[in-house]
Amino acid sequence: MIVGRVIGWFLLFCALVLLGWDAVSSLSSGTWGFAVLGQRWYEIDQAFGGASLNILQAGIERNISVDLWDNVVAPVLLWPAVAVFFVPGAVLVLLCRRWRGPRAPRRFTSKR
Structure with a gap:
């Protein structure tokens, strides 16, 4: 599970880098678009x-x-390059996350 999460976060990081690259390219060309x-x-x-x-x-x-x-x-x-990395990355992060049951309220007890 941790390997899937690490790969997912790496893919999301790559998507973020590509999004930044697209933004810089768009600023220099004057038109917005995904490469x-x-x-x-x-x-x-x-x-x-x-x-x-x-x-x-x-x-x-x-x-x-x-x-x-x-x-x-x-x-x-x-x-679009951003989508190719973002979609599998998001799927891996969501599928490989830690699944916990319903959260029980914490009990704070004082020692006497």
């Missing part, structure tokens, strides 16, 4: 000098299925 996951992944990939998005596409299409890339991964890359 899609594929765009943000590409920008991060270019900053580190990698080609992970292209490698992922080639690996999935060659080794698993072209349909998986076309029907699952590519549409997810077109979703």
